Amino acid sequence: MSASLLTLDGVSKSFGAVAALRDVRLELAGGQVHGLVGENGAGKSTLVKILAGVHAPDAGTVTLDGQPLRLSGPAEARAAGIAVIYQEPTLFPDLSVAENIFMGRQPLRGLRRIDTAKMRTDAGELFARLGVHLDPDRPARGLSIADQQLVEIAKAISLDARVLVMDEPTAALSGVEVERLFAVTRALRDAGAAVLFISHRFDEVFALCQRITVMRDGRWVSTDPVDALTVDVVVRRMVGREVSAMYPKQDTTVGAPRLQVRGLSRDGAFADVGFTVHSGEIVALAGLVGAGRSEVCRAIFGIDRYDAGEVLVDGVRLSNGDTAAAIKAGVALVPEDRRQQGLVMELSVQRNATLPRRWELARGGLLLGASERRAAAAWAQRLQVKAGRLTDAVSTLSGGNQQKVVLAKWLATKPRVLIVDEPTRGIDVGTKAEVHRLLSQLAAEGVAVLMVSSELPEVLGMADRVLVMHEGRLTADIPRQRATEESVMHAATGQADA
Amino acid sequence: MVKGLRSWDAIVLLALVVVAIVGALTIDGVASPRFWRFVTLEAIPIALIALPMTLVIITGEIDLSVASVLGLTCTVMGQLWVSGVTSLPALIAICLLLGAALGAVNGLFITGFGLPSLAVTIGTLALYRGLAYVVLGDRAVSDYPQTWTTAAIKPIPGTTIPWVILVVAALAVVFAVVLHAMPIGRGLYAMGNNPEAARFAGVNVRLTKFWLFVASGAMSALAGVFWTLRFASARADNGTGIELAVVAAVLLGGVSIFGGRGALLGVLAAVALLGVLRNGLQLAYVPANTLTVITGLLLIASVVGPNVVGMLRRTLERNRI
Numbered sequence: 003m004s005a006s007l008l009t010l011d012g013v014s015k016s017f018g019a020v021a022a023l024r025d026v027r028l029e030l031a032g033g034q035v036h037g038l039v040g041e042n043g044a045g046k047s048t049l050v051k052i053l054a055g056v057h058a059p060d061a062g063t064v065t066l067d068g069q070p071l072r073l074s075g076p077a078e079a080r081a082a083g084i085a086v087i088y089q090e091p092t093l094f095p096d097l098s099v100a101e102n103i104f105m106g107r108q109p110l111r112g113l114r115r116i117d118t119a120k121m122r123t124d125a126g127e128l129f130a131r132l133g134v135h136l137d138p139d140r141p142a143r144g145l146s147i148a149d150q151q152l153v154e155i156a157k158a159i160s161l162d163a164r165v166l167v168m169d170e171p172t173a174a175l176s177g178v179e180v181e182r183l184f185a186v187t188r189a190l191r192d193a194g195a196a197v198l199f200i201s202h203r204f205d206e207v208f209a210l211c212q213r214i215t216v217m218r219d220g221r222w223v224s225t226d227p228v229d230a231l232t233v234d235v236v237v238r239r240m241v242g243r244e245v246s247a248m249y250p251k252q253d254t255t256v257g258a259p260r261l262q263v264r265g266l267s268r269d270g271a272f273a274d275v276g277f278t279v280h281s282g283e284i285v286a287l288a289g290l291v292g293a294g295r296s297e298v299c300r301a302i303f304g305i306d307r308y309d310a311g312e313v314l315v316d317g318v319r320l321s322n323g324d325t326a327a328a329i330k331a332g333v334a335l336v337p338e339d340r341r342q343q344g345l346v347m348e349l350s351v352q353r354n355a356t357l358p359r360r361w362e363l364a365r366g367g368l369l370l371g372a373s374e375r376r377a378a379a380a381w382a383q384r385l386q387v388k389a390g391r392l393t394d395a396v397s398t399l400s401g402g403n404q405q406k407v408v409l410a411k412w413l414a415t416k417p418r419v420l421i422v423d424e425p426t427r428g429i430d431v432g433t434k435a436e437v438h439r440l441l442s443q444l445a446a447e448g449v450a451v452l453m454v455s456s457e458l459p460e461v462l463g464m465a466d467r468v469l470v471m472h473e474g475r476l477t478a479d480i481p482r483q484r485a486t487e488e489s490v491m492h493a494a495t496g497q498a499d500a
Numbered sequence: 501m502v503k504g505l506r507s508w509d510a511i512v513l514l515a516l517v518v519v520a521i522v523g524a525l526t527i528d529g530v531a532s533p534r535f536w537r538f539v540t541l542e543a544i545p546i547a548l549i550a551l552p553m554t555l556v557i558i559t560g561e562i563d564l565s566v567a568s569v570l571g572l573t574c575t576v577m578g579q580l581w582v583s584g585v586t587s588l589p590a591l592i593a594i595c596l597l598l599g600a601a602l603g604a605v606n607g608l609f610i611t612g613f614g615l616p617s618l619a620v621t622i623g624t625l626a627l628y629r630g631l632a633y634v635v636l637g638d639r640a641v642s643d644y645p646q647t648w649t650t651a652a653i654k655p656i657p658g659t660t661i662p663w664v665i666l667v668v669a670a671l672a673v674v675f676a677v678v679l680h681a682m683p684i685g686r687g688l689y690a691m692g693n694n695p696e697a698a699r700f701a702g703v704n705v706r707l708t709k710f711w712l713f714v715a716s717g718a719m720s721a722l723a724g725v726f727w728t729l730r731f732a733s734a735r736a737d738n739g740t741g742i743e744l745a746v747v748a749a750v751l752l753g754g755v756s757i758f759g760g761r762g763a764l765l766g767v768l769a770a771v772a773l774l775g776v777l778r779n780g781l782q783l784a785y786v787p788a789n790t791l792t793v794i795t796g797l798l799l800i801a802s803v804v805g806p807n808v809v810g811m812l813r814r815t816l817e818r819n820r821i
Contacts, residue, residue: 329702343696
């Protein structure tokens, strides 16, 4: 085995009271692909951000080639030869592919003018080394996610990156694109690079990696050669408990139709989407990132207008593009992006928790604070939100507690239809199980729950029925008994014609 | 709920008291009732416009056309008087409707077409002022009945303070209740901090902002009516540049230019503070140019102050690693 190129030892990082990483170790060797697996909230993203120089570790050492490395900014990480490929790269859409690759360090000719010809040929050579075909002159806008990642990889190579961190690169890729990415990754590995590959898909991790590290709750659990591992062993180490406890699904009696969606279409986002969620039912909406799941939820909730179709709650039609009316009709949406959509980070816990109910909490049209405080306190207690004071800004809370505030905010409206979009993304395992228990309990009380989730275990563990979307269309409606990873993934990748 | 003063409000109030006391002790005339009468007369139009401006800036927008709305209202009022509209209530009603309509134009461009309020209201700042010149040209209309003009500046019996300040106070209470104790106000802070999260909570961001610009127009028009009667003069250049005085007061009053933060009490204290400062220094024969410099510095300090404090705090935290 080749010597370690990059080593992390005893790395810890806390955000406020929340320890995201505790005493983590990791050794990346040149010429190897190293898999990193763990549940959402296990600390993988924090680790990536430390390697990318975004966060500085509170404790521990990072060494490169045996030299201690202090990464106090993204530029230094890049200079040290560490490149990170994110799940969704952020390119400059209006610049060409070549300009994106050489942004900030364009080849120059006389009078400090940019040598566009050289830039173009250099970019072409990079793509040739990767064995892919991409036009360096085309604008980045409109490139598929897979191609955008290749641009990022080309950029990394042009920077002589020796450590390549790939953070869930395949989450939004099709089968062919994944194969191409793997070919590129193997080529980089054979050229001596150390690759850290993060993925939720075990088949990929086992196919690509030589060693696998498992993390759980911010801690390092194990690192083993891939030959010594099986999927079952890895899952058990990731979860650290019996999986059934993670998904406390109660059996419920399915009642009358609550949410009916008929022929819903929005140009460029989704087309002819129709389904029904009954009282007491948890229906999962599965699919790859970009399949249009969140867009459908936004349209139902009135955030975006739809071009055709209708949405009914308890048989009453909702008006298009009217969120206030949707809330009044008993719809609640716990959005995907907690920080941008779920919460007003600068406002207090109390204000956030009562925002959708501000009209009903007013006495004689006035809100004098007492009713808001009472309402917020009641829900904070019920969901066990750990907050200093309810008047503290919600930004001071940990991710899991923030998510509880979002849930409290919507559960307090006593919804009849609850839409949750990635309800457990980025929260710790304990809170995750609590959220699942809560959803199950709500369904048992007669709420119709529509759950968007990219985590297959969550989908399979929680849903009575699984709807699958692919490229803006519903491709499958699978009852719980027949739902398996295979059946859902087939439909999600558009392979289910049967 | 026991709610202490927000610290910035307290600082501005304290500054007001200190400046008033120091002024009274050191500058001849500041202690006189006449001085306070002039401060109040000058502060009335600023305060009237600052009330809606506070709400507008808290939502993360700005209305720079207010002084031009005031000017256009003045000229229209003058022209109507010349054309034979002799009922004061009718004149006031027409002016308020006009102001509301001018504000609605702003609101429509901003919320209907999604244009930045800074650009739109700079445009209407020029447009409305231009229209004011179209209406009256270089003429001035100043032959209003004396009963009107004296009524506008009549003092509260037993004092020298003009009674119109009571109207301002009543309106201030209305705006304060809307902002701080009504569901609408909760929505204003939410959309100022994060418009997307506000939408997800069912706040109708565009409609609310539209009505705020309408209110801003109407209040500017009301300030225009007062301006016309106080100076007994309707001219196209009435109130030129006071949008800066208003914005200065709002920001000095602790409202964040980025939206989402601030309270009305601080703004009202800042209106008074700037008025006392300006008039007091005038009495001390400080040249007008220096006054402008001082106002500018105060404005910059009020915007930069909180940022510097935040930056220091962050630097300290970083160094603790």
